[in-house]
Amino acid sequence: MSERTRRVTAADVARSLGVSRATVGYVLNNTPGQTISAATRERVLAEAERLGYRPHRTAQALASGRSMIVMLLLPDWPMEYSLRQHLETASRVLDEAGYSLVTHTRHGGGHARPLWELLSPDVVIAWTPITAAERASMKASGITRILPPPRQSRSFLASPTLNAGARLQIDYLHELGHRRIGYAASGDKRLALLSRGRVAGAREAAERLGLGLLDVRPVDHRGGSAAKALRHWRQEGVTAIAAFNDNLAAMTMAAALRAGLAVPGDLAVIGHDDTPLAGMLYPSLSSVSIDNVGLGHYFADLALRAARDEPPPEKAPDLHARVVPRESTIR
């Protein structure tokens, strides 16, 4: 095995310099309340650099009780581009604050050992509701900062903030002159919470505009569901469809074209999230784009405040939703 070259520790740096290990630690951590001469500080830094010292994060975590890890629990539905894009921003912001973002997708099977137990993150923040069992498991692992808090576990996904886009879709279609509008909701159970929220937003907008009841139909990836919904809509004289996301919009549009309808002539369609897919279709798909960067900042802020045991920000983030018009709604 040839003594698998051991990694350099703070003790190595100290020994090689003839100072104590504590001194090395104080210098490298810039520990407040310690007075170290500039000369020593310089020597320590130089030697650490020379030896290629890397602090052993595991040992740091054990000693300090903080792992500097923020764990973001993602839904296992395909959020693809749309909501996932904010991760990069969140990761960067947290990084600047000294925290690392680790994402985790809980897939059904039930892990032998859940990842939070392994990583002991300082903060767990979840997109999807956290089950009581999961919460208990986290508590037992010593995780105290869990977002969202118990009572609000479903709050964010159902929050009005995330409905702004849905309202906008209806406003936009109304503006184009459509008076009978259908809504393609998600038939996927995993998306139920989010979908319900958006439906509520769309309904609200429709009511405000005096459009009467919105014709909401579930669409999923299974073959006939879009075609079936379409028949209903046509019977009701619907001339425009707002969809839960771009995927459902694409499926609805395909069903319409396959049925011999013209898009947007006979049926206008608008998606949600402005994924790359929208631009790949023919006709290209109008959509609603969302401020993913802002969302990333919001999540990072949420996590950082929790890590510092500060109260959460009162106000939800502004999504800055805006319509991206393409061929599927305008000629």
Add this chain to the structure above:
Amino acid sequence: MSERTRRVTAADVARSLGVSRATVGYVLNNTPGQTISAATRERVLAEAERLGYRPHRTAQALASGRSMIVMLLLPDWPMEYSLRQHLETASRVLDEAGYSLVTHTRHGGGHARPLWELLSPDVVIAWTPITAAERASMKASGITRILPPPRQSRSFLASPTLNAGARLQIDYLHELGHRRIGYAASGDKRLALLSRGRVAGAREAAERLGLGLLDVRPVDHRGGSAAKALRHWRQEGVTAIAAFNDNLAAMTMAAALRAGLAVPGDLAVIGHDDTPLAGMLYPSLSSVSIDNVGLGHYFADLALRAARDEPPPEKAPDLHARVVPRESTIR
């Protein structure tokens, strides 16, 4: 703060039972070479259960030198569905072996502290080539098992295994009677390695079939690129397009339809990866499906062997690529 309820440690279990901490450890870890009476074993297990003991993974990692973490470095291109689906399988297989899979996407910015330093995984395994700097950083963090090894850093992405699908595309189009076939390669630099491999596979198949040189054109997400490629192909009398992936296929198809061509009448199109997108289009997109489960097993196996310091498997995995025919190639 009310003494933020401390987590239960092995010492708590030992104390409450009047046995030593080592005994608790031996029982819970089933340490070989230790003889513990059935009665004591039972008592320890019961008490650990009763107190809700969870081993402190961080401390375990520090003491044992193994984190039981496998870190998979993902490319930052949108592999979304296609190649990413294998993750679930890999995660499950590793989980059964006691390892946890943590995925990490290195986005350009350059982390202040790279994630591998934070987690000290037992194995790092990368889809994309690992830079020399990254490799050095890993070594300095004490990570010795890095896949792929230095010299082969580009091997997997360029391996013939991953080209099986491209060969199949050409075979299939040839079978349908097409003799002038175009290939839509990826214009994305991040995909260059993979794309080049597939182009090579497609070329090989074309040559074998006596089709002469394949007409390869880059397509990317930018507006005009598909239309431009299409004009070239039409001039050359191309009647069918094999695309690097479903996205490029969709864009090519949209460009064709927009130009007034019939698909598949004037131009047949086949994608690669069989993403959900394929079924959402009109005409629906023929594609090549890949055995993601098998790929997941392969990655897990690769990681596990490395973790145990065993030699890697000699043979690459069989992708079991197969054509999924849809409307874009057959009427």
Add this chain to the structure above:
DNA sequence: TGGTACGGCTTGCGCGTGCAAGCTGTACCA
């Protein structure tokens, strides 16, 4: 000249675990 203040360090414990080595009593054998 004695006392105090404080800069600049060192000593040492604790974090929760794995594991080598040692220790004790009983069973068994010559």
Add this chain to the structure above:
DNA sequence: TGGTACAGCTTGCACGCGCAAGCCGTACCA
């Protein structure tokens, strides 16, 4: 009856670090 073997434990160190507390010398002041 004395010795050996071994089941069934315990003692104690190591992992690499953070950090509280202490220690030593010099500068400054009365």
